[in-house]
Amino acid sequence: MVTRSKWLIFALVLAFSLQGFAQTVKDDLGRTVKLPERIRRVVSLAPSATENLFAIGAGHLVVGVTSACDYPSQVKKLPQVGDFMKPSLERIAALKPDLIVIVSSTIPKAIADDLQAKTKVPVFVFQPQTVSSVLRGLLTLGGLTGRKQQAKKLVQKLERRLNAVQRRVANKPRPKVVVEIAPPPSLMVAGPKTFIDDAIRLAGGENAFKDAHQPFPLISLESLVAEDPDVYIVAIKGKTSKQLLEEVKRRSGFENLRCVQKGRIYGIDPDLIFRPTPRLIEGIEKLEGIFHRKASETPASIRSLNDGQSKTSHDIS
Secondary structure (H helix, E strand, C coil), X not given: CHHHHHHHHHHHHHHHHHHCCCEEEECCCCCEEEECCCCXXXXXXXHHHHHXXXXXXXXXXXXXXXXXXXXXXXXXXXXXXXXXXXXXXXXXXXXXXXXXXXXXXXXXXXXXXXXXXXXXXXXXXXXXXXXXXXHHHXXXXXXXXXXXXXXXXXXXXXXXXXXXXXXXXXXXXXXXXXXXXXXXXXXXXXXXXXXXXXXXXXXXXXXCCCCCCCCCXXXXXXXXXXXXXXXXXXXXXXXXXXXXXXXXXXXXXXXXXXXXXXXXXXXXXXXXXXXXXXXXXXXXXXXHHHHCCCHHHCCCCCEXXXXXXXXXXXXXC
């Protein structure tokens, strides 16, 4: 009888402990995250996380976003919890989320753990380093939010577009490319182990700084001149390629670069190559067109895909 009572108590304790957290998963930082059986309310702490949630049909679950979240347009009506780097814990608590989602190339495990401890809400971090990991992240997000089939269909469509790009660039020469993250005097570019580096490769280019020691290295003018890229990409909104070319020409030392002399300076919407979302595939398609356009075909007035205020440095999230 005593043994039976002990087993009954054990079963009740086990059932109670599992009631709140029905699934245990690992995020991209290797953290073990305990989640409720069903996610009903999500706070997104990155523009790309917000975009991905809406892309897989889970937008109705999003109850809070950051001040930087701007796509799709309906997210602008959602409650904001502040900046990604310093969200308001009080605002998050007031929204009563079941899950906090973060997408970041740089967030350390300790920060995610601290946020989870302070909010007492599960924090799941995505940290994609390749285009394929961006697509896997969509599938994972679908699993977390009960949108597996929607995420699967979306990823299949994106994979077909990527495969088409691969077929088109298969036998073409690969230009040496620089993607600027931030302008001089602190010139930062895309380096290795980033989805941007992978996007350059998939679009048929070669990242000039693929062997750098950091994913987003600060580089000197001397190292840029030594690489002498064929194509220079500036992620910016609201400027024509002609305007960009004139601006880059005025930079000290840039006039000697081959890409400047041949007019191969191009602007692209930063949201298409700096956000690990479905629109990254559109960015790859745009890069493909840029890389394999002949110098004589360079148009004088290509606009960024979405006109807006000019930007000169960006968050990768």
